[in-house]
Amino acid sequence: MSDGFLKSLPKAELHLHLEGSVDPPTLSELSRRHPTPLSTANNRYRNIEDSSRIFTEDQARELYRYKDFAGFMLAFKAVTERLRTADDYELVTHRMMQKLHAQNVVHAEVYISAGVVHWRGQEFAPLFEGAERGRQRGERDFGISLYWILDAVRHFGVDEAQRVVDEAIQLKSHNVVGIGIGGDERRAGPEQFREVYEHAAKSGLRLTVHAGETVGPESIWGALRELNPDRIGHGLHAIDDPELVRYLAAKQIPVEICMTSNLMTGCCGTVEEHPVRKLFDAGVCVVLNTDDPDMFRTTLSQEYQLARDVFGFSEGELRELAKNSFRASFLPEGRKRELLGQKGL
Numbered sequence: 001m002s003d004g005f006l007k008s009l010p011k012a013e014l015h016l017h018l019e020g021s022v023d024p025p026t027l028s029e030l031s032r033r034h035p036t037p038l039s040t041a042n043n044r045y046r047n048i049e050d051s052s053r054i055f056t057e058d059q060a061r062e063l064y065r066y067k068d069f070a071g072f073m074l075a076f077k078a079v080t081e082r083l084r085t086a087d088d089y090e091l092v093t094h095r096m097m098q099k100l101h102a103q104n105v106v107h108a109e110v111y112i113s114a115g116v117v118h119w120r121g122q123e124f125a126p127l128f129e130g131a132e133r134g135r136q137r138g139e140r141d142f143g144i145s146l147y148w149i150l151d152a153v154r155h156f157g158v159d160e161a162q163r164v165v166d167e168a169i170q171l172k173s174h175n176v177v178g179i180g181i182g183g184d185e186r187r188a189g190p191e192q193f194r195e196v197y198e199h200a201a202k203s204g205l206r207l208t209v210h211a212g213e214t215v216g217p218e219s220i221w222g223a224l225r226e227l228n229p230d231r232i233g234h235g236l237h238a239i240d241d242p243e244l245v246r247y248l249a250a251k252q253i254p255v256e257i258c259m260t261s262n263l264m265t266g267c268c269g270t271v272e273e274h275p276v277r278k279l280f281d282a283g284v285c286v287v288l289n290t291d292d293p294d295m296f297r298t299t300l301s302q303e304y305q306l307a308r309d310v311f312g313f314s315e316g317e318l319r320e321l322a323k324n325s326f327r328a329s330f331l332p333e334g335r336k337r338e339l340l341g342q343k344g345l
C-alpha cells in the first residue's frame with residue numbers, strides 16, 4: 001500500500017489546536033509583526049523579554065524542539081503570545097486549512113484557545129472574527145468544512161472555564177460547536193468543572209475533554225463520571241485499566257489518539273509502547289489526530305503511516321480509522337452519511 005493511498009484517503013481531523021498549526025515560517029512572520037511585548041495588565045505574564053523576540057525560521061524551528069510536556073507548553077505559549085490581532089488569526093486559520101486540504105482532510109474540528117486569550121488580558125470575540133474570516137475563506141478556497149471548539153485551560157480555574165463556555169454559547173452561530181479543557185491535568189482534576197460542562201451541554205454545545213494524557217486512567221474515569229463528554233482527548237492511559245477500555249468500547253466513546261504528540265511530550269516513551277493498536281483491537285472507536293502538527297513536525301497522513309508501519313494496520317483497518325473520524329465528528333447525521341459514502345473511503 002503506497003503513501004499515496006494514505007494521502008488520498010478522505011479524512012476528518014478532530015483533535016487539532018489552531019495555535020499548534022503555526023509553522024516556523026508563519027511564526028517568524030508573526031514575530032516580525034509583533035516585535036514589541038504585548039501590553040498587558042496581567043502580572044502572570046512573566047516572559048516579557050522572550051516575548052519581544054523576533055524569530056528567524058531556524059530559531060522558530062529550534063523553539064519546536066523539546067523533550068517534555070513543560071518544554072512543549074513553553075513553545076505553545078511563545079506562539080500564542082504572537083497571535084494578537086484578528087489578522088493574525090485569519091492568517092493562521094487560512095494556512096492551517098491549506099495544509100489540511102493537502103492531506104485530503106475534508107472536515108476538521110479545531111480547538112481555539114479562548115482561555116489563553118483571556119489570560120493575556122484580551123477580549124476573545126474580536127480576535128475570533130479574524131479566525132472566522134480565515135475559515136470562510138478557507139472553506140471557499142479548499143472546499144473543506146471546519147467547526148470550532150473553544151478550549152479552556154484547566155489550571156486557570158473554574159471561573160475562567162465558565163467564561164470560555166459563555167463565549168462559546170455566544171458564538172454558536174459562528175460554527176462554534178463545542179468546548180474542551182486542556183492544560184495540566186495534575187493541577188486540576190475534572191470534578192470541579194462539572195457544572196460548567198452541564199451548563200454547556202444544556203446550551204447545546206458538544207463536549208470534549210483532554211484526559212489521561214499526562215496522568216493515569218483515573219483522570220479519564222473522572223472525566224466520564226463528572227463531565228459526560230462526547231469524546232475523550234488523548235485517552236493515552238486508558239490502557240492501564242482493562243475495565244476502562246471495556247467501558248469505552250461498550251459505550252463507543254471516541255478516543256482522539258495523537259501518537260506523535262504523546263512521543264514528543266514524553267507522555268509515551270517509545271512509539272512501540274503506544275496503545276493505539278490495543279485500543280483498536282479492543283473495539284474502542286479510535287480516531288487518529290495530530291494535536292499540534294507543526295509543533296510536533298507531523299501531518300495526519302504521517303499518523304496513518306505510523307499506524308501502518310509500526311502497528312501493521314491493514315488497508316481495511318486504515319479505512320476503518322478514517323471512517324471513525326467521520327463517525328466521531330460533530331457533523332449532522334445526514335452529512336456524516338454523505339461523507340462516509342464518499343469515494344475512496
Ligand SMILES: [Zn+2]
Binds near residue numbers: 015
Ligand atoms: Zn490537545
